[in-house]
Structures are given as structure tokens and as C-alpha cells.
Amino acid sequence: MSLPSRISLEGRVAIVTGSSRGIGRTIAKELALRGAAVVVNYHKSATAADEVVTEIRSAGGLAQALQADVSDFKAAQGLIKFAIDTFEGLDILVNNAGITRDKLIMMMTEEDWDVVQATNLKSTFNCSKPAVRYMMRKRYGRIINITSVAGQMGNPGQTNYSASKAGQIGFTKALAREIGSRKITVNAIAAGYVETDIWAGVPEEAREAILSMIPLERKGETQEIADAVAFLASEQASYITGQVIGIDGGMTMM
Numbered sequence: 005m006s007l008p009s010r011i012s013l014e015g016r017v018a019i020v021t022g023s024s025r026g027i028g029r030t031i032a033k034e035l036a037l038r039g040a041a042v043v044v045n046y047h048k049s050a051t052a053a054d055e056v057v058t059e060i061r062s063a064g065g066l067a068q069a070l071q072a073d074v075s076d077f078k079a080a081q082g083l084i085k086f087a088i089d090t091f092e093g094l095d096i097l098v099n100n101a102g103i104t105r106d107k108l109i110m111m112m113t114e115e116d117w118d119v120v121q122a123t124n125l126k127s128t129f130n131c132s133k134p135a136v137r138y139m140m141r142k143r144y145g146r147i148i149n150i151t152s153v154a155g156q157m158g159n160p161g162q163t164n165y166s167a168s169k170a171g172q173i174g175f176t177k178a179l180a181r182e183i184g185s186r187k188i189t190v191n192a193i194a195a196g197y198v199e200t201d202i203w204a205g206v207p208e209e210a211r212e213a214i215l216s217m218i219p220l221e222r223k224g225e226t227q228e229i230a231d232a233v234a235f236l237a238s239e240q241a242s243y244i245t246g247q248v249i250g251i252d253g254g255m256t257m258m
């Protein structure tokens with residue numbers, strides 16, 4: 005499935021954090037297909053990130069990979085600077101990088117808590133702050149945060165993850181109010197169950213329990229998230245800000 009061709013990102017510059025694998029990988033490819041020059045950010049998967057860049061270039065697009073741990077403020081600043089220096093601008097920031105460290109609270113360590121907040125939530129601040137600095141001057145920008153139904157409904161075994169994802173939603177709304185006057189939109193996508201590496205180790209029982217809550221009776225595809233990101237990143241979405249778009253097969257219906 006692909007969006008109508010009139011959704012064009014020609015001439016735009018995008019960063020997708022954590023786009024070596026999973027949802028971010030498909031988002032990076034979709035934005036590039038629509039004409040954006042894309043910075044493919046990764047943390048550990050250098051080979052996978054290089055593959056994404058090669059695929060984009062083979063399809064005639066523009067892309068560069070950059071290693072940066074977005075939980076680190078300085079590294080995130082470097083990522084934003086890299087995009088601006090390499091592609092002479094920045095229009096679209098997709099805060100997608102994320103991890104889980106699932107445990108019941110009695111087993112959860114302080115480190116399990118801290119690393120999830122840093123990777124999922126602090127990263128959103130770390131990348132948005134320097135991006136907004138540039139976008140405010142340009143009076144244009146699109147920030148799209150990839151959050152989760154877990155941040156809306158809560159999930160047992162995921163107090164750390166659910167809190168980080170709920171935090172991204174509050175961040176999205178506050179920032180949208182702060183910078184709307186500069187024509188920068190800030191939205192979140194609350195994804196449901198999309199089969200990626202993040203699900204490795206989740207027991208079959210838990211997967212079935214989640215599937216049974218989905219009215220459309222199936223998992224989502226990474227492409228279904230990427231299509232929505234491409235739309236929110238486009239000119240056509242200029243009157244949408246501060247919203248949380250659920251792409252979850254109807255699991256939440258907020």
C-alpha cells in the first residue's frame with residue numbers, strides 16, 4: 005500500500021531516529037520514496053543502516069547513515085547538525101528510536117527504568133530541542149513522535165515502557181502549543197502491535213492476549229505506520245498539530 009502520489013516530500017530533509025531496523029527502517033524508505041533526503045540514524049546496527057541507505061540510493065533517493073545514541077544529548081545535537089550540514093536543512097524529524105526492558109515491577113531494576121526513559125523519552129527532547137532551534141528560524145517544520153498504545157492503555161510488565169510512551173504524548177501536546185505560531189507541527193503516532201525485533205522474547209500467551217483486543221483481528225504492518233508518517237510530514241497535514249493518531253487496528257479508540 006502506498007499513499008497517492010500527490011503526497012510529495014520533494015526538496016525536504018528528514019531525520020528518522022532508529023531507522024536501521026523495524027518501523028523506522030520502513031519510514032526512512034517511504035520518506036525517501038516521496039522525495040525527501042533522509043538521515044538514517046542508528047545506534048548499533050551499522051550494516052543494517054548501510055543497507056537502508058543502499059536501498060534508498062538504488063531507488064534514486066538521497067540518504068546518509070549516521071551513528072548516534074539519541075539518549076545522549078550531545079550525540080543528538082550532532083545528529084541534527086549532521087543533517088543540516090549534509091543536506092542543507094531540516095524539515096522533518098521522526099523520533100522513532102525505542103527499546104523495551106519488560107519486567108514486572110518487583111523485578112525491574114533502576115537501570116531497566118533509566119535506560120528506557122533515556123532511549124524513548126529523553127531522546128525525544130534531545131533531538132527535538134536542536135531541531136526546533138533550526139525550524140523556528142525557518143518557520144517550518146514537522147515533528148512526528150512514534151509512541152505506543154502502551155502509553156495510553158498501560159501494559160503489565162511495561163511500567164517503564166508505558167511511562168516513557170505516555171511521556172512522549174505529553175511532550176507532543178506541550179511542544180505543539182509552544183511552537184504552533186512558527187508553523188511547526190508536532191504530532192504523535194500511537195502504534196499498536198507491529199511485528200518487529202522489539203517483540204522478540206514476548207511470550208506467545210501475551211501476544212495472543214493482545215491480538216484478541218484488536219477489532220481488525222490482525223497485526224499492523226510497518227508500511228501502515230510509514231504511510232501515516234509520510235502524510236503527517238507533508239504540506240497536506242498543515243492543519244494537524246498536537247494530535248495522537250492511533251494506528252492499532254482499533255485497539256484503543258480514544
Ligand SMILES: NC(=O)c1ccc[n+]([C@@H]2O[C@H](COP(=O)([O-])OP(=O)(O)OC[C@H]3O[C@@H](n4cnc5c(N)ncnc54)[C@H](OP(=O)(O)O)[C@@H]3O)[C@@H](O)[C@H]2O)c1
Nearest residue numbers: 022024025026027046047048049074101102152195198200
Ligand atoms: N513494534 C511495535 O509493535 C511497536 C508498537 C508501538 C510503538 N512502537 C515504537 O516504534 C518505535 C520503533 O520500534 P520497532 O518496533 O521498530 O523496534 P526495533 O525493530 O527494535 O527497532 C528499534 C530501532 O531503534 C534503534 N535504537 C535503539 N536504541 C537507540 C539509541 N539509543 N539511539 C539510536 N537508535 C536507537 C535501533 O537501532 P540499532 O539497531 O542500530 O541499535 C533500531 O533501529 C519504538 O519507539 C517503539 O516503541 C513499536
